[in-house]
Amino acid sequence: MDRTNTPCGLDVALAVIGGKWKPLILFHVQSGPTRFSEIRRRVGGISEKVLIQQLRALVEMNVLLRRDHHCVPPVVDYALTPFGETLVEALAPLCEWGTANRELVSAMRAPSAKERSA
């Protein structure tokens, strides 16, 4: 499924930030280097397995940098790369759009509550 070969750049971006948790991870990491367990706590509701998967993918894409402090017990943190920062910048308007339209969208996605009771 190569999504990097179309006329629309959105597919490229989606290939990078697609997935249930990646945008959220980026959101919580943009404030600075963040430890694994801290990300887990901030994101909330994500399993360790999935968090690691997403983190690894982001690192592979050169969006995040993984820093292992080689000590025991382990200390690892993740930070945006310069490339990752260009991505979160490009993401900003969409993020604002989402924030501005959250209620609208969630209302459209769950009209069933009223409909069912009617």
Added chain:
Amino acid sequence: MDRTNTPCGLDVALAVIGGKWKPLILFHVQSGPTRFSEIRRRVGGISEKVLIQQLRALVEMNVLLRRDHHCVPPVVDYALTPFGETLVEALAPLCEWGTANRELVSAMRAPSAKERSA
């Protein structure tokens, strides 16, 4: 899986444009009202079933407007709603980012080609 209840607006946006084909559909429809069969041809590689699914979802979200010309054989076209237009505007930077970084990203996603031949 309600993704409209997080502090990050990206989740809202992803709830709307998530899916393999939605961004591409939006891309091909933004030039004006487009017929079903025309979208299918432009997008290329999508099955009718899936195209309809995505189109329906987009219509439900009020991003697209479906216009049925009630004639036989059927004529139907899809156009951006004003709401949909605000979305594609918010999407533009990300689209540019993707276009600018397509090669970079696809190189990262498929480094195996060179590695295998080496």
Added chain:
DNA sequence: GGTAGAACCTACCAAAAGGTAAGGGCAAGA
């Protein structure tokens, strides 16, 4: 000694998304 917490990994499972193949009603064209 037992437990907790750090940052993972491994199997196994379930749900969602996507894809294939077929059909359907109708009209225009061969």
Added chain:
DNA sequence: TCTTGCCCTTACCTTTTGGTAGGTTCTACC
């Protein structure tokens, strides 16, 4: 009459994704 194109629908299957439950290595704390 037969086919083609239009805009879908349905049933079924595969792939992808996400989730659960366990384990690991090590230290620090009670």
